[in-house]
Amino acid sequence: MLMLSKHLPSTRTLQCYLAVAQELNFRRAAELLNMSQPPLSRQIKGLEDMLRVQLIVRDTHRVSLTTAGEAFKEEAYKILLALDLAVAGVKAGLHDDDAAMVRIGLTSVINHSLMPELNALVTDPAFTGGRALERAWSRRLVERVRGGELDLAIVGDIVPPTEDLAVETVGSEPMILVLPASHPAAAKTEVDLAELGATPLFWFSRTDNPAFYDKCERSFRHFGYAAPRRLEPKDFTMLLASVAAGEGVALCPQSMQATSRIGVAYRALPPALARLLSIDVQVVSRAHETRAAVLDKVEAIRTALGAAPSRVTSSARPGLDRLAGPMPDSGR
Known part of the structure; x- marks a missing residue:
């Protein structure tokens, strides 16, 4: 059955939506798509106008999906996946080359x-x-x-x-340590967990990743680290903002220190602990x-x-x- 409609989103629009739904951050989604944020925002607004439903909630602090947005995310994945497989199948049939698949x-x-x-x-x-x-x-x-x-x-x-x-x-x-630039330990190039005192650690729920959580707890106990915990924000830039505000410290991969933030200091951990983490x-x-x-x-x-x-x-x-x-x- 042939379907011709002016009321269907383009594959580009679906890709834009999925990038935002995946990253929950318009800047990162735009970088992923090699485009600037304004046209990305217009794509999302046009999609919501077409569907006549709000998919994304965006304010100055966070980006989240509505219930309809979550449901549409799954359907959009299926659509693009089916198209991707169809194209790859044709290429494989024509060129006997399954690398594209x-x-x-x-x-x-x-x-x-x-x-x-x-x-x-x-x-x-x-x-x-x-x-x-x-x-x-x-x-x-x-x-x-x-x-x-x-x-x-x-x-x-x-x-x-x-x-x-x-x-x-x-x-x-x-892993490296992320701490407020105003923290006394920030004056050092290498910081031991014991030097953090009772400063809260932004951390994650065990249900999110039991294996890593348990491994870290063993490491913390081994080094006598028992700081209070605060649930970490899902977005890394929000995490940095909370650390800069002096609300706690965090751990992150060394490569993430490329994300600069005024008021935040990245410091190395002692080699023994760094190896464990x-x-x-x-x-x-x-x-x-x-x-x-x-x-x-x-x-x-x-x-x-x-x-x-x-x-x-x-x-x-x-x-x-x-x-x-x-x-x-x-x-x-």
């Missing part, structure tokens, strides 16, 4: 632009197939690999492997993946980051008892 996700937690090897890879058209990688929190990407919506994802170590997933560690990144950069794919195109992408990532093969599934989990794990990203 590899759908890749990249965590928005780690600032890959400050990791030269990773940045060179994910910006190389030969690796991406000329298509933008999907950016989202690690937990969301893992869910989409599990659901068959992505073929693989580069994430901050977030969950132990399960029966349906394979996880391979390809690198790591140290390092973030494993991992590739997640389906456990029994056999497609050469997907396995070739994993090999390309491994080679670029200089990693030795360490593919792990739930039936073989060496080293999972060690103190290592993902960053506290509320499911990033």
